[in-house]
Amino acid sequence: MNRRLVNFISLLICLFLNIVFTQKMVHQFKFENYDVAIMYCVLNLIVFPIALFVFKRDEKQSEVNRREQ
Amino acid sequence: MSEKNNRIPFDENNYTHNIHRNNERKLDRRGFMKTLVGAAGVFAVSSLPWGAVAAKELMGLSEKEYPHKKIADLNKIGIGEAVDFKFPGEHDDALLIRLSEEKFVAYNSACTHLQCPVFWVKEEGEMICPCHHGKFDVESGSPIAGPPRRPLPTIEVKVENGAVYAVRVKRYES
Numbered sequence A: 001m002n003r004r005l006v007n008f009i010s011l012l013i014c015l016f017l018n019i020v021f022t023q024k025m026v027h028q029f030k031f032e033n034y035d036v037a038i039m040y041c042v043l044n045l046i047v048f049p050i051a052l053f054v055f056k057r058d059e060k061q062s063e064v065n066r067r068e069q
Numbered sequence B: 001m002s003e004k005n006n007r008i009p010f011d012e013n014n015y016t017h018n019i020h021r022n023n024e025r026k027l028d029r030r031g032f033m034k035t036l037v038g039a040a041g042v043f044a045v046s047s048l049p050w051g052a053v054a055a056k057e058l059m060g061l062s063e064k065e066y067p068h069k070k071i072a073d074l075n076k077i078g079i080g081e082a083v084d085f086k087f088p089g090e091h092d093d094a095l096l097i098r099l100s101e102e103k104f105v106a107y108n109s110a111c112t113h114l115q116c117p118v119f120w121v122k123e124e125g126e127m128i129c130p131c132h133h134g135k136f137d138v139e140s141g142s143p144i145a146g147p148p149r150r151p152l153p154t155i156e157v158k159v160e161n162g163a164v165y166a167v168r169v170k171r172y173e174s
C-alpha cells in the first residue's frame, strides 16, 4: 500500500486509541479501580510519541519523494 | 532582481512560499496530520491529572475514615421519607431514605451519569435523576433505567441514641 496512506491511517488509529483509552480511564477511575485507571493514563501518554514519530517519518518520506521526482 | 525574489530563503514546512490564491492550502494533508498529532498531545496532557489523582488515591489507602456525622433525629424522619445531607465533605450531597422502622439506606446523590442530584420518589419507590431520567434501585443503589451505568456510592449509616449518623462511604466491590 501507498506509504502516504499508511502514515495517514496510523495517525487516525492513534487518535481513535486516544479516545478509547480516555473513556476507559475515566470509567475505571470512577469505579475506583485506580491501578487500571493509571494503566490507561500511561497508554494514553504513550500514544502521543507514536503519533509524533509517524508524523516525522511521513515528513521525511515525502521529502525523499520530492527529491526523487 | 527577480531572481532574488523568487528564491526560497530556507526550507520550512509552513507552506507560505507556494500560496498562489487566498486560502488555497488552508488545510492540506500535512496540515490535517499536524492537527491529529496536536490532538494526541492534548489527550496525553489532559489524562495526566486523572493518573495523578488515581496514584494519590492508591497511596492514600483504601478505607478513608471521616468523622461520623449526625444526619437527623430518628423521630424527625417518617417511614418512606428522605433527608438530604452532606457527606463526607461540605459539597458532597447525599440522600438518606428510611425504608422501614429499622432500615435506613444512604447514597451519594450525585447521579453517576452527569452528576445531577438524584431525588427520592416515595410513590414509586425509586430514586430518580431529573436530568435524563436515570433510575436507581433503593436497596442497592444500582442503576435500573436510563443512562447511568454505575451504582450510586453507598454511605454506611448507624442509628445511635435516637439519631442517624453517617459513618463512611463504601467502596465499590470489584
Ligand code: FES
Residues within 6 Å of the ligand: B111, B112, B113, B114, B115, B116, B129, B130, B131, B132, B133, B134, B146, B147, B148
Ligand atoms: S445526569 Fe442523571 S441521568 Fe443523566
